[in-house]
Amino acid sequence: DAGVIQSPRHEVTEMGQEVTLRCKPISGHNSLFWYRQTMMRGLELLIYFNNNVPIDDSGMPEDRFSAKMPNASFSTLKIQPSEPRDSAVYFCASSSPGQGFGELFFGEGSRLTVL
């Protein structure tokens, strides 16, 4: 079975540009999580969805960040406008109904560099 698929794997953009990161969870998984990882702050939970509904977005740093999950097989994380401090690796993860919320399957990540 395919794992969690993220795109793009690498993104280099200039400050002020819009960035859209994409995620396809594992088929059958009904929970989806967006994390951000930096050396300084480690792995931070930004937002998670259960059955396509956003449950907790308290980790979203500010209004420049938004996330959507229009259906069970697709989610986006958008940053508009982007800033250099948004540079990080963004991971998408999913979990199945039969597993705990902590049993996460991670995608390979999207490495974002904002110049």
Added chain:
Amino acid sequence: QKEVEQNSGPLSVPEGAIASLNCTYSDRGSQSFFWYRQYSGKSPELIMFIYSNGDKEDGRFTAQLNKASQYVSLLIRDSQPSDSATYLCAVTNTGGFKTIFGAGTRLFVKA
């Protein structure tokens, strides 16, 4: 106080030795505890989970949980160079809907 705390390391052990990784958490209502392994440049991978006090063994890995002390540990027996990675402790919050990760401990196993 951080929600999940780990010694950042690096922890260096010789091949064949036991590596001991530790983690403390602040939310007394936490019910689920996890260890993830992350190789450099890769994504985290779940290697162990534990829900009850005591020990849980899986191959060379043993997870230990003490809820009264709010302490979780991971023992790696017969450490191999391929075990060299960052080990992330993760805890779900009260209610179990949010998973919080520690900063990770870097482990080096010397051949």
